[in-house]
Amino acid sequence: MERINQIVSDIKNGNIKPIYFLMGEESYYIDKISDYIERKVLTEEEKGFNQMVLYGRDVSIDDIVSNAKRYPMMAERQVVIVKEAQDLSRTIENLVSYVENPQPSTVLVICYKYKTLDKRKKLSKVIGKNGLLFESKKLYENQVGDWIRRVLAGKGYQIEPKAALMLVEFLGTDLSKIANELEKLMVVLPKESLIRPIHIEENIGISKDFNNFELRKAVGERELVKANQIINYFAENPKSNPLVVTISLLNSFFTQLLIYHGLSDKSKGNVARALRVNPYFVGDYVNAARNYPMRKVSQVIAYLREADLKSKGVGAQNMPNGDILKELLFKVMH
Secondary structure, eight states, rough: HHHHHHHHHHHHOOOOSSSEEEESSSSHHHHHHHHHHHHHHOOHHHHHHEEEEEEETTTTHHHHHHTSSOSSSSSSSSSEEETGGGTTTTTTTGGGHHHOOOOTTTEEEEEEEEOOOOOTTTHHHHHHHEEEEEOOOOOOHHHHHHHHHHHHHTTTTOOOOHHHHHHHHHHTHHHHHHHHHHHHHHHHSSSOOOEOOOHHHHOOOSSSSSSHHHHHHHHHTTHHHHHHHHHHHHOOOOTTTTHHEEEEHHHHHHHHHHHHHTTTOOOHHHHHHTTTTOOOGGHHEEEEEEEEHHHHHHHHHHHHHHHHHHTTTTTTTTTOOOHHHHHHHHHHHH
């Protein structure tokens, strides 16, 4: 986020590059930077003649270069934005000759989503000299909760760790989807609010009591009745609670528990670092470790692999997902 803030700050202060090549797996920041340039570099009056949005599927590199070489009309600059430029991946290196000598009065923005340039080739090197090359990397799941907290803090909000985890479990690592849901929350909640699980449930539709986080906790604490209630809810609402996600999250939990058992230093800070979790959740692993010795944890991971195969039809043709989950829970907790 620091890099994003620096790019935006430079543009705001008039330090504008002739080329912005925005690439990488995480589309959220690519959209953020290109949208900012689209909104802010030119005035509303200047945009009519001097701002153009092209799409990679509709144009060639020659078309882009031809537009980029135009002179602005009654303005200091023109802006040319190429969206979905990854559709030009086969010919993208043909931009080299333009990038070597870019039109100084043009701001050319290339949105190259879900792909990256080969850094051994000439284009990436030349962009680095004459423009800005930005790679937007996908966040790991354990980093998304911190990202949510930082985004909300920047807007004057706070969020409870459990509420952040609910969002990550429900929405995954897609920052655009998460940002949309955060916007909804910020519309209905006043500034300085602490966002709690109940707010997630009421405004986004994720149950605060029947979700993968609560299932993981119930399994870790060997609360059989609660765990059964949750998996029965999952069986009744399979679209909202896909089995593949539940198995994946339980597998992550028990893999982390295996790491916990192997730690010589089990202080809160070291456990949080080793497991890459918020210190708030360390207690869950301490409790689970008492209930699941290392040998049992290894067994559980084997059960999870078996359930994963069954969910894909291997060794359990036509077995309902709810039954696979119930069988898994029985093996894990007995």
